[in-house]
Amino acid sequence: MVTLRALEPDDLDFLFALENDPDLWAVSDVLPAPISRQALREYLRHATASLAEAGQMRLIISAENSQAVGTLDLYDYSALHQRAGVGITVLQSARRRGYAAAALAQLLPYAGQALQLHQLYCTIAASNEPSLRLFRKAGFRQVGVRHDWLRIPIPPGWINAVEMQLILQKAPLVILNELF
Numbered sequence: 001m002v003t004l005r006a007l008e009p010d011d012l013d014f015l016f017a018l019e020n021d022p023d024l025w026a027v028s029d030v031l032p033a034p035i036s037r038q039a040l041r042e043y044l045r046h047a048t049a050s051l052a053e054a055g056q057m058r059l060i061i062s063a064e065n066s067q068a069v070g071t072l073d074l075y076d077y078s079a080l081h082q083r084a085g086v087g088i089t090v091l092q093s094a095r096r097r098g099y100a101a102a103a104l105a106q107l108l109p110y111a112g113q114a115l116q117l118h119q120l121y122c123t124i125a126a127s128n129e130p131s132l133r134l135f136r137k138a139g140f141r142q143v144g145v146r147h148d149w150l151r152i153p154i155p156p157g158w159i160n161a162v163e164m165q166l167i168l169q170k171a172p173l174v175i176l177n178e179l180f
Helices: 009-019 037-045 099-114 129-137
Strands: 003-006 057-062 068-078 083-090 119-125 141-152 157-167
Touching: 003 099, 009 037, 009 068, 057 099, 068 099, 083 099, 099 119, 099 129, 119 129, 119 141, 129 157
Parallel strands: 083 119
Antiparallel strands: 003 057, 057 068, 068 083, 119 157, 141 157
């Protein structure tokens, strides 16, 4: 059984290992650089802010034995448009065991019902077939390609990014009467 849970102070070592994995820097939107334990301590101190307050939310993906195996991030939250981006990271040693699919399956009803989101989206490197398959199986549809969007270090160059989207709920059409 896989569970999604809030961040806890005990997650410091796990996050330190995850955030300092150079293989994951290429799929991130931050400059590739190590992050300190102190910076992560500060992050954990403020990680209790709600999605509405912070504009993002990070959840820990826990395996059956309560061991942290990955993270699920909601980011770029828009209350007005009721949408957020979603990203999933699983430790190299825990990949291909269904953790990401189980986490995503738990997220979808939570995002639609509890968070009242209308849609989720994600940006995936065109070369990341496992991630593309994961999101397609969850019902996400490809809505576009951004050419030369992601810079890769080895070999140096650029790769395309695939934009995917999932409409969680169909909002009823409301016609407003003119107030004048």
